[in-house]
Amino acid sequence: MPSAGPPFHRNAMSIQAILLPVFLQVLLVFALAVVMGRRRYAAVQAREVRREDVxxxxxxxxxxxxxxxxxxSNQFELPVLFFALVPLAIITRKADLLFVVLSWVFVASRYVHAGIYVSSNAIxxxxGAFAVGVVALLLMWVVFAVRILATPASL
Incomplete structure (x- = not known):
């Protein structure tokens, strides 16, 4: 029976495995929005800040x-490159185990970074958490670029 499309690379991951780190990164954005909103609301209620000052x-x-x-705000800086890369890797079928592992490292580093930021804020x-994320995301882009450039061009 003919397949519906081109076969996945033998090392390709399932769409769920590829997108789960993305879903957790999105969850982090919304969780931080809630934390920010609660803290700002509490500051206004406690009169720590005047409305006209902010x-x-x-x-x-x-x-x-x-x-x-x-x-x-940090979730709309470096993670933008992650959000751009994932669909490219899916479309080009370059999302393999290495890609997924690096995705998890990146997302875990974002959680650690955000957790430190909203708690002790120990620079x-x-x-360190930021640097781990940068390295993981850089590796993802480099591996993806090499794989794309090493593959014969076709549409």
Whole structure:
């Protein structure tokens, strides 16, 4: 019986295995939005900040509220490259076990980074988690690029 499309590479992963780290990264974004909202609301209720001091987004929030806002904002910086790469790897069928393992390392590093940011905010630890994520994502892009460039071009 003919297949519905081109076969996956023998080392290709299931779509669920590829997308589970993505779903958890998205969950992190929403969780940080909740943390940020709660901290900001609490700061306003406790009169730690005046509405007119932050109405245009100025960074006049108390430290905990600002740290959670920064952690939330960080999810729209480096992770954008992750969110761009995953569909490319799926479409080109280059998402294998190495890709999924590196995805998990990246997402785990984002959770650690965010956790440190909204708790102790210990900069050396936070930077270490950030660096792990950068290296994992860089490796993902390099491996993907090499695999694409080493494959004969076809449409």
């Amino acid at each position: 109405i245009l987004g100025q960074k006049n929030w108390p430290a905990g509220a600002q740290a959670s806002a920064n952690a939330y 050396p630890l936070r930077f």
